[in-house]
Amino acid sequence: METIRDTAFGKLVRVFSRQRWMRYPEEQDVSIWPEYLKEETREKEEEDHSTLNENPEDLEAYGLYTVTSQATTRSNRLSSSALRDSGQGLVISWRGQNDPENPQNWSIKKKTLVSSQIWLLTFAIYIGSAIYTPGIPGVSEQFGVSTVAATLGLTLFVLGYGLGPMIWSPLSELPMIGRSPTYVLTLFVFVFFNFGVIYATNFGMFLAFRFLTGFIGSPALATGAASMGDMWSPKVRDYMIGIWGMFAISAPVLGPSLGGFASSAKGWTWTIWQLLWVSGFVFIVLFFFLPETFAPNILARRARRVRRITKNSKYMSESEWEIKEIKPGNVLFEALVRPFQLCFMEPIVLFLNLYISLIYGILYIWFEAFPIVFEEIHGFNPGQGGLAFMGILISTILLTIPAYFYWKYRWQSRHFDKDGNISPEQQMPPACVGCFALPISLFWFGWTGNFVTVHWIVPIVASGLFAVGGCLIFNCIFCYQAHAYPKYAASVLAGNDFMRSSFGAGFPLFATAMFHNLGVGWACTLLGCLTLLFVPFPFILLFRGKKIRMASNLIMFSRSIE
Numbered sequence: 372m373e374t375i376r377d378t379a380f381g382k383l384v385r386v387f388s389r390q391r392w393m394r395y396p397e398e399q400d401v402s403i404w405p406e407y408l409k410e411e412t413r414e415k416e417e418e419d420h421s422t423l424n425e426n427p428e429d430l431e432a433y434g435l436y437t438v439t440s441q442a443t444t445r446s447n448r449l450s451s452s453a454l455r456d457s458g459q460g461l462v463i464s465w466r467g468q469n470d471p472e473n474p475q476n477w478s479i480k481k482k483t484l485v486s487s488q489i490w491l492l493t494f495a496i497y498i499g500s501a502i503y504t505p506g507i508p509g510v511s512e513q514f515g516v517s518t519v520a521a522t523l524g525l526t527l528f529v530l531g532y533g534l535g536p537m538i539w540s541p542l543s544e545l546p547m548i549g550r551s552p553t554y555v556l557t558l559f560v561f562v563f564f565n566f567g568v569i570y571a572t573n574f575g576m577f578l579a580f581r582f583l584t585g586f587i588g589s590p591a592l593a594t595g596a597a598s599m600g601d602m603w604s605p606k607v608r609d610y611m612i613g614i615w616g617m618f619a620i621s622a623p624v625l626g627p628s629l630g631g632f633a634s635s636a637k638g639w640t641w642t643i644w645q646l647l648w649v650s651g652f653v654f655i656v657l658f659f660f661l662p663e664t665f666a667p668n669i670l671a672r673r674a675r676r677v678r679r680i681t682k683n684s685k686y687m688s689e690s691e692w693e694i695k696e697i698k699p700g701n702v703l704f705e706a707l708v709r710p711f712q713l714c715f716m717e718p719i720v721l722f723l724n725l726y727i728s729l730i731y732g733i734l735y736i737w738f739e740a741f742p743i744v745f746e747e748i749h750g751f752n753p754g755q756g757g758l759a760f761m762g763i764l765i766s767t768i769l770l771t772i773p774a775y776f777y778w779k780y781r782w783q784s785r786h787f788d789k790d791g792n793i794s795p796e797q798q799m800p801p802a803c804v805g806c807f808a809l810p811i812s813l814f815w816f817g818w819t820g821n822f823v824t825v826h827w828i829v830p831i832v833a834s835g836l837f838a839v840g841g842c843l844i845f846n847c848i849f850c851y852q853a854h855a856y857p858k859y860a861a862s863v864l865a866g867n868d869f870m871r872s873s874f875g876a877g878f879p880l881f882a883t884a885m886f887h888n889l890g891v892g893w894a895c896t897l898l899g900c901l902t903l904l905f906v907p908f909p910f911i912l913l914f915r916g917k918k919i920r921m922a923s924n925l926i927m928f929s930r931s932i933e
Contacts, residue, residue, distance in 0.1 A: 373471070374481060377662030377669075379555045395676060404677050408686075409464035463674040463688045472673070474602045474664045482602045486611055488653075488661050489598050490618040492554060492591045495653040496561070497619050499584065499646050500528050501626025501738075505753045506639025513639070514574040519880060524581045526876040529735075531585025533872020536593035536865035537710045543594050544862065546690035549668030550598055551661050553590050558654045561588035565647040569640050588650070592619070593865040596853050601664035605791040605857075606784065609798075609850045610776060616846050617772050620838070624764045627741070628757030635753050714866025719855065719920045724870040726908045727848050730809070732874030733898050734841060737813065739882035740891055744820035748891075749827045759831055766835030771842040775801055795855040796916040798847050802909035805843030809902040812837035817895025840902075844909070851912070855920065 375381045376393040384393050397404040465473050474482075503525055511521040535557075543553040564584045571577035591598075599611040633641040663669055667690035674688040687695065713720050738760075745751040745759040778801060786797045812833050820830035849864065856863040886894045912919075 374484070374660065374662050377551075378659060379551065379657070379661070380659045381662075395673075397673075397676060397680060401680055403466075404680055406466045407463045407673060407677060409462040409689075461686055462692065463670060463677055463686050465670070472669055474666060474669070475604065477602060484660065485602060485662065485664060486599060486614075488657055489554075489591060489595045490615055491653050492558065492657065493595050493615060494618045494622045495558075495646075495650045496532065496588045496592060497622030498626045498629075498649065499588065500525055500532075501623035502630040502642050502646055503528065503581075503639075504627055504738075505631040505634040505757065506642040509634055509639030510577070514577065516574055518883070520574070522879055522883075523578055526879055527578055527582040528585035529872050530876035531582045531587075532589035532592055533585075533869045533876065535586040535589030536868045538707065539590040540593045540597070540865035541707060541710055541862050543590060543597075543665065546665075546667035546671045546688070546694060549663050549665040550594060550601070551657075551663040551665075553594070554661065555654070555657050557587050557590050558650065558657060562647060562651050562654055565643055565650070569643050569647070589868070593868040595619075596849055596864050598664050600853055600857055601666065605793065605854070606787055608853065609779060612849050612853060613772060613775060613846050616842070616849060617767055620767055620842060620845075621764050623738075624760045624767075626757075627760055628754065631753035631755075631757035710862040710865045710869070713856070713863050714870060719916065720852070720863060720866060722919060723848050723852060723912070724867050726905060727845065727867060728871040728874040729905060730841060730844055730902070731871035732878045733809075733901060734837075735875040736878045736882040736885070737816075737837070737895070737898060739879055740816070740820070740886050740895065743883075743886050744816075744830055744891055745827060748820070748823050751827075759827070760834070762831035762834040763838040766838040767842050770835070771839050775843060775846060793854060794917070795851045795920070796913055798851040798854065799909050799913040799916070801843040802847035803913060805840040805847075806902070806906045806909050808836050808840030808843075810899040810906075812840060813895045813899035813902060817892045817899070820895075821890060821892040847909070851916075 376385075376395070381393050390398060397407070469476055471477070477485075507518060507521045507524070510516075510524055511518050514521070539553055539557060542548050543550045561584055564580055564587060567580035568577060568584060571580060595615050596612045599615060600608050603611050629645055630642040633645055663672075667688065670688035671691050674686055674691055677686045678684055714724060715721060741759055742756055746753065746756040751759065783793070783797060783800075787793045812835075815833035815836065816830045819825045819833060848867070852863045852867065889897065
């Protein structure tokens with residue numbers, strides 16, 4: 372019942388019953404709410420921040436998010452603290468270290484239930500790009516456009532879900548909004564916008580709704596990792612992010628198979644019907660069973676209930692005090708400008724995003740080789756051609772993820788300190804292995820898939836090796852950014868999603884022509900040579916990543932204001 376109480380369904384029940392149903396403990400027993408009171412000030416916290424400013428090299432242990440907070444709310448935090456010191460306000464916090472409403476204290480069963488919903492949501496949105504690809508010929512025929520123009524239905528969707536998190540993910544970090552409403556409301560609109568795709572009367576309308584569905588449905592694609600951090604400790608969080616990444620990978624892999632059989636039997640609209648069914652089912656699950664995971668939002672709603680009980684407006688949560696003292700322009704900056712600032716002005720974030728974007732773009736180009744190799748050369752039908760992607764999925768689930776988790780358990784776990792912190796650079800060793808797997812896979816795939824005399828299983832095995840490289844690199848970078856910016860993980864990962872989706876959106880437009888003009892062998896050789904250029908990247912991050920992080924513009928700013 373506690374889980375359902377915090378869901379969208381539970382909140383609606385509380386609203387319509389005027390808080391008579393699904394009540395919180397302090398509403399059932401008003402003597403409980405004083406236990407939420409945190410009367411002490413933040414003097415010690417300010418001393419800790421002052422120490423960090425005096426010793427900037429110590430920031431590595433805390434992550435750059437501490438500097439971001441200083442650069443944007445320094446003066447506001449001091450004035451807020453002074454206001455509370457004067458007796459004008461009191462802080463509502465957790466009910467002790469074991470407060471059951473704190474997501475970090477939830478049971479393993481509840482954490483797993485909530486995490487599974489985030490994984491399922493990520494799968495339901497990511498599959499929307501690849502599931503459409505078998506229907507491209509049908510779209511071309513129905514609207515009388517070229518195949519390249521019909522491919523815009525794929526690229527605009529990918530561009531939409533790259534741009535969307537730059538708006539939605541930071542909004543989920545605002546204490547009065549939170550994660551759950553962002554997920555549920557955007558998914559609701561996503562489901563209905565897919566009707567616009569199915570019943571589009573012209574090509575312009577079709578493209579507009581494909582972009583809008585990608586844009587609206589995108590929050591989980593960046594915020595999913597941040598949701599894992601809301602609930603799980605740093606030692607466990609990386610495993611959860613790895614599973615989340617596995618669902619993100621499996622969606623575009625399964626999409627061509629599901630869409631291929633549907634488009635062959637019923638036409639291209641049935642690829643979108645499948646997407647609508649999947650996303651509609653996920654919406655129902657989230658509506659009834661997804662509670663809020665963002666601690667500042669949980670505490671803000673608790674403070675609101677205390678104010679209603681006591682009729683005293685002085686009781687606020689920590690985040691409410693900060694928002695109260697921050698100017699609206701600063702709030703707008705934190706919500707909308709910060710992702711772009713982190714993406715393009717932070718050296719380490721820009722470096723990581725460029726690296727993963729190039730890999731992601733090559734992945735989307737390479738996917739266009741599968742219909743040529745397996746349908747044109749080996750004679751597969753569209754459904755069978757989609758099954759050729761299963762080598763990637765099997766390699767990810769049965770080989771890469773288990774091996775990655777084993778490494779984290781046996782070796783990486785030794786580098787955590789007693790508080791569960793670890794240097795972000797300790798995330799990179801698996802990527803140093805993965806960077807070699809990518810060129811080997813592409814050379815192997817290109818020169819075995821180019822000949823009908825070579826059995827079709829050989830290039831599928833080669834594609835499994837690509838999954839090893841891609842999965843290791845992606846997970847290492849996701850975890851690196853989550854550890855470096857734990858408080859603003861949603862904004863950092865939104866910038867990551869924006870940049871790599873921009874690459875992934877544009878590359879498919881010329882990929883098919885490239886494979887036909889150069890041939891599969893030489894085209895894959897070109898891509899393999901490009902991945903060889905990226906081999907030094909993980910090693911640079913492993914050995915020089917700390918120096919790059921310490922060159923942060925935010926650190927320079929914090930030093931200048933001392």
